[in-house]
Amino acid sequence: TASDDIEKQFALNPTTFNIQSNDHNYLLDFQKMTQMNVKTNVERPMRRNDKQAVKNNANSAKSKNHNSSLKISSKSKEFPNEVYEWFFKDENDAWIKYGQPNSQNKIDCVPSASSDKIEEHYNSNPAQCLTIESHQHKYLLDFAKMTQTNKQTLVQRPMCRKLRQTQTIQNEVNHDLTVHAVHEWFFKDDNDSWIKFGQLNQINGANNSVTSSDIENLFQSGSKATVNIGNNKYTIDFVKMTQKNTSSNTERALRRRAKIISMTRNGASFSGASAALPAGWSAMNSHILTVRLTSSDPEYVKNVAFIRQTMPNFQIQQMYRIQNPFLWKAYVNRKIHMQQKHPGIKFKEEYLFHGTDSKNIKSICEDNIDWRLHGTSNGMAVGRGSYFSNSAQISVGYGRGNPRVMFIVKVLIGHIALGNPGIVKPPLHQSGNPCDTTVNNVNSPTIFVKYDTQEYYPSFYVEYN
Secondary structure, three states, rough: OOOHHHHHHHHHOEEEEEEEOOOOEEEEEOOOOEEEEEEOOOEEEOOOOOOOHHHHHHHOOOOOOOOEEEEEOOOEEEEOOOEEEEEEOOOOOOOEOOOOOOOOOOOOOOOOOOOHHHHHHHHOOOOEEEEEEEEOOOOEEOOOOEEEEEEEOOOEEEEEEEEOEEEOOOOOOOOOOEEEEEEEEEEEEEOOOOEEEOOOOOOOOOOOOHHHHHHHHHHHHHEEEEEEEEEEHHHHHHHOEEEEEEOOEEEEEEEEEEEEEEEEOOOOEEHHHHEEEOOOOOOOOOOOOOEEEEOHHHHHHHHHHHHOOOOOOOOOOOOEEEEEEEHHHHHHHHHHHHHOOOOOOOOOOOEEEEEHHHHHHOOOOHHHOOHHHOOOOOOOOOOOOEEOOOOOHHHHHHOOOOOEEEEEEEEEOEEEEEOOOOOOOOEOOOOOOEEEEOOOOOOOOEEEEEOHHOOOEEEEEEEEE
16 A cells, blocks of 8 residues: 555545555554554554655755755646645535635535634644534534534535645746755644744743754654753654653644745745745746636635625626736735734735726736826825725725726735825834824724835736626
8 A cells, every 4th residue: 555545545534544465454543643453453653744754854864954955847836835725525526625615605605614724623633523604504524534514404515634735836937946945843832822942932931942953853863752941851752743741741732844945946046935926826928917717716706705795786797816926926025024023913914995997907917006106086085005995885986997997905904093184104003113004994994095015915806887
C-alpha cells in the first residue's frame, strides 16, 4: 500500500484503515497514529509529514538551519504548504467547500462556518463532533464518520477533508522557480491563541526562551524531545503534536507551518508575501486581466448575495474579476506594514461598494480608485478622499454611463474617526497614531473615506442598467 493511498483514506475517514502485506494484516489507527499487526499485536508508531518535510529531512545534513529549497518545474504551478479544506456533498452530488455559497442551493441553507474554522476545530480535537449553523438549519459534523447531519430533518451528507495548495505561482515564462522556506512552530496557550516559540506572549507577557528554530532542529532529529523553558521541563511528542509539562501534566497542542522566505526566477528574487496572488486568479499573459464571471462561479454568487442585502431586486448584466498583481501586491504589503507596526491590533478588512462613471473602468483597473482623477459626486462631506459604502443602495446612486458600473472593493478599515468636509487626512487615534479611515457615523457607519490608495484593492466590478 502506497503512502498516497493511505493519505487518501485519511482524508476520507481519519479513524482506522486496514492494509495487507504478503503475510500480514495491519490496522492503522489515525487517532493514535499507530500501526498494529493484527496477528501478533505488535504496535508501531506512525508519522504523517508533508512532502516538503520529507525533503527537509533528506537535506538536513547539508543545511545547518534546515531551510528548505523546493524546485518547481515548468510543469508544476503550485507550492505545497500543508493546508486542508473541508467539503460537503450537496443534493447534486457536487462537493461544496464550507463557507462557499453555491448557485444550485439556497443561500439560507449553506452552512456559515468557514472551512478554516472547521479545520481549526478538527486540529484541536478530531474526536469531538462540531455543530454549525446556516440561516435556517443546524448541522452536526461527525469527524469519525465524516458526515454532516441536519439536526432538524436528519438528512445526512458525506463530507471530506482535502489537502490544497495554498499558494498558486504563475509560471508564465516556463522557467524553473526556486522557493525558499522555513518551518515555524507554535503552541496553543490558555486563551486558545497560537504562540510562536521564542515569541513574547502579548497577553500574559511570558517570554519563551526556546525558539522555533530550536524546535525544528529537534523535529528533524526524532519523534520525541525534552526541553527546558524557564523553570519548567516539557516533553514534546511530534507524532501526537503535543507539548506536556512534566510537573503539572498540562498538555498543549503544537502546530508546524511553512513560511516562504523568498522566491527566485531567472536570478530575480522577490518576497513570498508580495508574490502571493489570490489562489482563484486565472493564468495571466499580461500585466492586467479582467475575467468575466458566470452566474455559476462562487465569486459571482457571493457578490450577488452581498449586493442584495441592501438591494433585493438588483439585476446584473455582467460581473468581472480584476487581476492586477501590481495593485494587489501594494495592498498586501501595506497590510503587512500596518500589522507589523501595530502587532497587537487585528486590522479589519471589508468588501465595500464604489459607484462611478463607466468611463473610469479602464483607469481604475489599471491605477486604482483615486478621487483626484475620477472625481466624486458626494460633496466631500466626510473628508477629501475616495468614498466607499457598505450599502449597494447608496453606491448605485453614483453610477453613471451606459451601462452603469459599481466596483466591489477590498478595504483595510483599521481605526475609524468621524469625518468632516475639511479633512485631508485622518485625525489622530487615542493611541497617538493616525486613524486609517473617516466615516459618517462611528457607531453605525455607511460611508467610508480612504486617503491611501494602497489600503484598498478593486476586486470586482458589475455592470447594470
